[in-house]
Amino acid sequence: xxxxxxxxxxxxxxxxEDAQRKLEAAHQVLANSALPNVDHFTSLVPLDTNNRESxxxxxxxxxxxxxxxxxxxxxxxxxxxxxxxxxxxNAIRSVKEWKRVHNGSVVSVHSAFTTRRFQDSSIIFxxxxxxxxKTLSQQHFTQTNNRYNPRTTVTEDLLWSYITQxxxxxxxxxxxxxxxxxxxxxxxxxxxxNRIRLSACSILDVLQYDARxxxxxxxxxxxxxxxxxxxxxxxxxxxxxxxNNNAPLIMQQLSAVYSEPLVGNIMWLLFPPQSxxxxxxDAFLTKISGQIMSNLDMLMHQNDxxxxxxxxxxxxxxxxxLLCKLGTxxxxxxxxxxxxxxxxxxxxxxKLFRDxxxxxxxxxxxxxxxxxxxxxxxxxxxxxxxxxxxxxxRDDQSAFVVSYKELKKQIGSAFGELLKGRTNAGRGx
Amino acid sequence: xxxxxxxxxxxxxxxxEDAQRKLEAAHQVLANSALPNVDHFTSLVPLDTNNRESxxxxxxxxxxxxxxxxxxxxxxxxxxxxxxxxxxxNAIRSVKEWKRVHNGSVVSVHSAFTTRRFQDSSIIFxxxxxxxxKTLSQQHFTQTNNRYNPRTTVTEDLLWSYITQxxxxxxxxxxxxxxxxxxxxxxxxxxxxNRIRLSACSILDVLQYDARxxxxxxxxxxxxxxxxxxxxxxxxxxxxxxxNNNAPLIMQQLSAVYSEPLVGNIMWLLFPPQSxxxxxxDAFLTKISGQIMSNLDMLMHQNDxxxxxxxxxxxxxxxxxLLCKLGTxxxxxxxxxxxxxxxxxxxxxxKLFRDxxxxxxxxxxxxxxxxxxxxxxxxxxxxxxxxxxxxxxRDDQSAFVVSYKELKKQIGSAFGELLKGRTNAGRGx
Ligand SMILES: Nc1ncnc2c1ncn2[C@@H]1O[C@H](COP(=O)(O)OP(=O)(O)OP(=O)(O)O)[C@@H](O)[C@H]1O
Ligand SMILES: Nc1ncnc2c1ncn2[C@@H]1O[C@H](COP(=O)(O)OP(=O)(O)OP(=O)(O)O)[C@@H](O)[C@H]1O
Ligand SMILES: [Mg+2]
Ligand SMILES: [Mg+2]
Numbered sequence: 020x021x022x023x024x025x026x027x028x029x030x031x032x033x034x035x036e037d038a039q040r041k042l043e044a045a046h047q048v049l050a051n052s053a054l055p056n057v058d059h060f061t062s063l064v065p066l067d068t069n070n071r072e073s074x075x076x077x078x079x080x081x082x083x084x085x086x087x088x089x090x091x092x093x094x095x096x097x098x099x100x101x102x103x104x105x106x107x108x109n110a111i112r113s114v115k116e117w118k119r120v121h122n123g124s125v126v127s128v129h130s131a132f133t134t135r136r137f138q139d140s141s142i143i144f145x146x147x148x149x150x151x152x153k154t155l156s157q158q159h160f161t162q163t164n165n166r167y168n169p170r171t172t173v174t175e176d177l178l179w180s181y182i183t184q185x186x187x188x189x190x191x192x193x194x195x196x197x198x199x200x201x202x203x204x205x206x207x208x209x210x211x212x213n214r215i216r217l218s219a220c221s222i223l224d225v226l227q228y229d230a231r232x233x234x235x236x237x238x239x240x241x242x243x244x245x246x247x248x249x250x251x252x253x254x255x256x257x258x259x260x261x262x263n264n265n266a267p268l269i270m271q272q273l274s275a276v277y278s279e280p281l282v283g284n285i286m287w288l289l290f291p292p293q294s295x296x297x298x299x300x301d302a303f304l305t306k307i308s309g310q311i312m313s314n315l316d317m318l319m320h321q322n323d324x325x326x327x328x329x330x331x332x333x334x335x336x337x338x339x340x341l342l343c344k345l346g347t348x349x350x351x352x353x354x355x356x357x358x359x360x361x362x363x364x365x366x367x368x369x370k371l372f373r374d375x376x377x378x379x380x381x382x383x384x385x386x387x388x389x390x391x392x393x394x395x396x397x398x399x400x401x402x403x404x405x406x407x408x409x410x411x412x413r414d415d416q417s418a419f420v421v422s423y424k425e426l427k428k429q430i431g432s433a434f435g436e437l438l439k440g441r442t443n444a445g446r447g448x
Numbered sequence: 449x450x451x452x453x454x455x456x457x458x459x460x461x462x463x464x465e466d467a468q469r470k471l472e473a474a475h476q477v478l479a480n481s482a483l484p485n486v487d488h489f490t491s492l493v494p495l496d497t498n499n500r501e502s503x504x505x506x507x508x509x510x511x512x513x514x515x516x517x518x519x520x521x522x523x524x525x526x527x528x529x530x531x532x533x534x535x536x537x538n539a540i541r542s543v544k545e546w547k548r549v550h551n552g553s554v555v556s557v558h559s560a561f562t563t564r565r566f567q568d569s570s571i572i573f574x575x576x577x578x579x580x581x582k583t584l585s586q587q588h589f590t591q592t593n594n595r596y597n598p599r600t601t602v603t604e605d606l607l608w609s610y611i612t613q614x615x616x617x618x619x620x621x622x623x624x625x626x627x628x629x630x631x632x633x634x635x636x637x638x639x640x641x642n643r644i645r646l647s648a649c650s651i652l653d654v655l656q657y658d659a660r661x662x663x664x665x666x667x668x669x670x671x672x673x674x675x676x677x678x679x680x681x682x683x684x685x686x687x688x689x690x691x692n693n694n695a696p697l698i699m700q701q702l703s704a705v706y707s708e709p710l711v712g713n714i715m716w717l718l719f720p721p722q723s724x725x726x727x728x729x730d731a732f733l734t735k736i737s738g739q740i741m742s743n744l745d746m747l748m749h750q751n752d753x754x755x756x757x758x759x760x761x762x763x764x765x766x767x768x769x770l771l772c773k774l775g776t777x778x779x780x781x782x783x784x785x786x787x788x789x790x791x792x793x794x795x796x797x798x799k800l801f802r803d804x805x806x807x808x809x810x811x812x813x814x815x816x817x818x819x820x821x822x823x824x825x826x827x828x829x830x831x832x833x834x835x836x837x838x839x840x841x842r843d844d845q846s847a848f849v850v851s852y853k854e855l856k857k858q859i860g861s862a863f864g865e866l867l868k869g870r871t872n873a874g875r876g877x
Binding site for chain 2: 034035038039041042121122123124183186187190191211214301304305306307308309311312314315316318319320321322323325326328329330332333334335336338339340342343346347349350351352373374376377378386388390393413434437438
């Protein structure tokens, strides 16, 4: 009664396209690049789309590159801080501390090193690479805001999701006696749908090593900056447009759009604590526990979805291996004339089966090309069902009735034959 | 320098095996089954592994089956309550309320109906099917507890994960003015690694419809039962072995093994609230907010892992489609003698390429069967790289140097040729 359709076997087109675009972005190389290799990193590709130099965040111009490590073949993200001269070797060691942060809302930091390969003194920070990511500034503040093209308001749910994720990051960071320090919409990246990560950790620890401030202060600053990021996003105001004059009005207007708890929590982050109290990230978590749970549940659903998609794809992978097996068996020249592989020997059936799977014709002798037929045949073959099919020779002179079970056995033994006596043979099948 | 290995292209073996076992479990059918079809459900397979009748939880014997819906081809889980006579039509309607619960820690309830197909009066509850799940009782209480085989203690982290998930379930349920009612280790199932779900929701609402109790009481009960489940798991005591005599000692012993917050939270659930207070699930969430966040972060990591595995599998799917294309083109009989497809025509190159991919031989003329070679060739073909390869005819008399880019074009046009003028052709490619 119910038959699985071809599209059941394959990914939703959107997911496939996303994956494809990400794989391409990760593999993209630049022809005739003038960029040097640095340390064991090659194939640098710049990621800054606007070519504007800006030193607002770090006090130095910075550039971001994709690069491939020659140590392990993996792709990384490098951030280069230009014209920075390292005066103290201890400064760069503070990066080590950051290697202990393994958090789903922080881009992992790997190492830092100085280089003169750019014809200046630069320092490079090495991060995980997240293909096709955008900064929150790019995502939310780049549309021109006019009456034809008004900025869209961020939904309450999305703001809660951002809040939960930044809180997740700060919890991990503060727990290890560190501080995020540059919490800014331009340094938080959107890596997958609604997933954000802090992208520039550890940099200010190195750059401002000589002007160190107490950890306690830096962590309090993190909370205030967190509040400011949320205020900017909720009011669609880029940080550079927010000032002491317009802030009160902007805060006032939030209540018209968002719930009391959302606004209240942003205010809690922004303003100094009540007398005596010190604000902590853990205290903040208790205030948003319900929202954390909602986000946890969303992730569970996503996880379930990914799992079942993955299972579908696993079926594909299985069929791919099967086709590879068939490919290695059929039409092998070196067995031409060999009794077992010949036109009336055992392997002949496998060849006719291949015709049955791929070379169907309609009543007019026109080729029929139907992925559904191919997938169904291969699934039955893989399962070795009892179902019998009729295979006809090319000259229509003979017909064989054979079950998938028998075919499966024959293919298994033909393949075994190929591998006979060879060590390490059949790798990957 | 660095080359991707074959195993990079395929799933970790463990994941594949799990997936395979789950797919098999989902497709498993019973030969010569004596079980009837009920409503639009067929192919019933019993899931109760111990054949013991028990009516502790519902007051009636219950049996669990896997079944396939003839309406949509999907697999469901049916729970049959035996010898239950529905006295009030409204009772069964309360199942509708449960259809609004979409929560990652609750097995979704679909419907309920009565049936006489089992030669008695039974009522059937229809749930999502989660292949190969086990109850928490099966997981934690079935080992025999002796000195050769002592029960293993559940780790603190796992307990927190369970607490977070059950709290997630209760939050969703209580919010919709419902109560879980049968929170018991035998009715909580482990569906994936460390993922649990409440598996028998809505049943007691129907069975005890005539003896309804106030929602407030039922929800308070949920919290106490939640505490009891956790006490049982933490102390490795099946619920049936827990009684008023041994409970105080068991509670006392927890502190030796687990942290103060864990024990404190279990006690909070177990004991009546302080004077005046009413306990709510939301109040509980604020108490465990840090743990919820830890679990959220774990899920993010899982998600990232699933995503990258999925991307690998997507590459496989792509190669599978490509092989299907090659399969439809090569050795088509109806074009025997056709100039374009013949031994020196355009399609000939595609045939030789097939030999190059699948029919490599070593210096002794022995077949070489190497998945790595196949995958690399197909990837280059799919990307249409400029790399040139040398294809030799079977009689070694001629050789052609051709780039993957050209081959890709030729295959595209040969495939287009096959589909020419046919509507709906090439479905799924
Ligand atoms: N770890 C990463 N992986 C992948 N892409 C990244 C990573 N970190 C940053 N990017 C991307 O690199 C680009 C440049 O980042 P950058 O932080 O320089 O933003 P910007 O808008 O240029 O800000 P600024 O003006 O401060 O330089 C952005 O598109 C960002 O999404
Ligand atoms: N939705 C479901 N999907 C898949 N399997 C399920 C589902 N619900 C329950 N099961 C499985 O069915 C089996 C029987 O469940 P059941 O609740 O009857 O447990 P039990 O140990 O037999 O308890 P009882 O003695 O109360 O019947 C268990 O192995 C359980 O994991
Ligand atoms: Mg930049
Ligand atoms: Mg049972």
